Amino acid sequence: MHTDLVAALDIGGTKIAGALVDDRGHILVRAQRATPAQEDGETVMRAVEEVLGELTVSPLWESASALGIGSAGPVDASAGTVSPVNVPGWRDYPLVRRVRAATGGLPVELIGDGVAITAAEHWQGAARGHDNALCMVVSTGVGGGLVLGGRLHPGPTGNAGHIGHISVDMDGDPCACGSRGCVERIASGPNIARRAYENGWRPGPDGDTSAAAVAAAARAGDPIAVASFERAAQALAAGIAATATLVEIDIAVIGGGVGKAGEVLLTPLRKALTDYATLSFVQRLAVVPAQMGTDAGLVGAAAAALAKGADKAPV
Numbered sequence: 038m039h040t041d042l043v044a045a046l047d048i049g050g051t052k053i054a055g056a057l058v059d060d061r062g063h064i065l066v067r068a069q070r071a072t073p074a075q076e077d078g079e080t081v082m083r084a085v086e087e088v089l090g091e092l093t094v095s096p097l098w099e100s101a102s103a104l105g106i107g108s109a110g111p112v113d114a115s116a117g118t119v120s121p122v123n124v125p126g127w128r129d130y131p132l133v134r135r136v137r138a139a140t141g142g143l144p145v146e147l148i149g150d151g152v153a154i155t156a157a158e159h160w161q162g163a164a165r166g167h168d169n170a171l172c173m174v175v176s177t178g179v180g181g182g183l184v185l186g187g188r189l190h191p192g193p194t195g196n197a198g199h200i201g202h203i204s205v206d207m208d209g210d211p212c213a214c215g216s217r218g219c220v221e222r223i224a225s226g227p228n229i230a231r232r233a234y235e236n237g238w239r240p241g242p243d244g245d246t247s248a249a250a251v252a253a254a255a256r257a258g259d260p261i262a263v264a265s266f267e268r269a270a271q272a273l274a275a276g277i278a279a280t281a282t283l284v285e286i287d288i289a290v291i292g293g294g295v296g297k298a299g300e301v302l303l304t305p306l307r308k309a310l311t312d313y314a315t316l317s318f319v320q321r322l323a324v325v326p327a328q329m330g331t332d333a334g335l336v337g338a339a340a341a342a343l344a345k346g347a348d349k350a351p352v
C-alpha cells in the first residue's frame with residue numbers, strides 16, 4: 038500500500054512522459070506519447086490527456102495525492118502557464134488548469150524542466166546530501182536549477198537557475214533569447230559542433246557533424262575539436278563561478294547529451310574554474326557528472342509534487 042504516491046508529467050519538445058511515482062522515487066506506472074510539437078495547442082493537449090488517461094485507469098491512481106509537471110520552458114508557475122520554445126502552439130498555455138481538469142482537481146505543481154532535473158539529482162542523484170547545488174543540462178540548449186539551503190529553489194515563476202542565459206561574453210554573438218554571449222550560445226551541443234566546423238574540423242565518412250562526433254574527435258586528439266570543447270568548458274566555468282560567488286553552491290552537476298562527453302568537457306571545465314572561481318569560499322567547488330538517466334524529468338516532477346504535499350501537510 039502506497040500512502041505517498043504522486044503523478045508526474047515530463048513535457049518536452051520530443052516526448053510527453055507520465056508516471057505514478059512512490060515516495061522513494063520508484064516509477065510504478067508509466068505512459069508516453071510523442072509530442073505533436075508542430076500542431077496546434079489543443080492537439081498537443083490531447084497527447085497530454087492520453088498520457089494522463091493511461092495513468093488514471095491504473096488501480097494505483099486513487100492513491101495519488103498530487104501531480105508534478107516538469108515542462109520545457111519558459112514556464113510561469115505563478116500563472117500556471119507554459120510557453121515552450123519548441124512547442125509554438127502553446128503560448129501562455131493554461132497547462133495547470135487543463136491538467137487539473139483532466140485529473141479531477143488533483144493539486145498540481147508546475148516547474149521548469151531544468152528545475153525538475155535538479156530536484157531529481159538532489160533527491161536521488163549526484164547532488165544528494167548537498168544543501169547548496171547547481172544542476173545543469175548541457176544539450177541542444179543549456180538549462181539548470183538550484184538547490185539552496187537544502188531546498189529546491191524554483192523561484193516565483195519556476196525558472197530560477199537558468200544558467201544557459203547568463204552572459205559570459207558581453208560583446209559576444211547574439212543569442213536566441215535576445216541577449217549576447219550567453220553560456221548556451223557558446224556551450225550548447227549545436228554551438229560546439231558549429232564552432233568546430235567553422236574552424237576547419239571535418240566529420241568522418243559517416244558525415245556526423247554532431248557535438249558527439251566532435252567529442253569523439255577530441256578524445257582522439259583532434260586539436261580543433263579539443264579547442265571547441267575547451268571554449269564551451271570556459272563558458273560553463275564562468276557561469277558556474279558566477280553562480281557560486283553569488284549564492285555559495287558547493288557542487289555543480291553536469292548532465293545532458295554534451296555532459297556525456299565526460300572528461301573531454303569536465304577536465305577543461307575544472308581547469309577553467311580555477312581561473313574564474315577564485316575567492317576562498319568558492320575554491321572547493323566540485324564539478325561532477327549527473328547520475329540520473331532519462332527518467333530524471335519524471336522523478337524531479339514527482340519530487341516537486343511530494344514537496345508541495347509536505348508543505349501543505351497539517352502540523
Ligand SMILES: [Zn+2]
Nearest residue numbers: 202212214219
Ligand atoms: Zn541567451
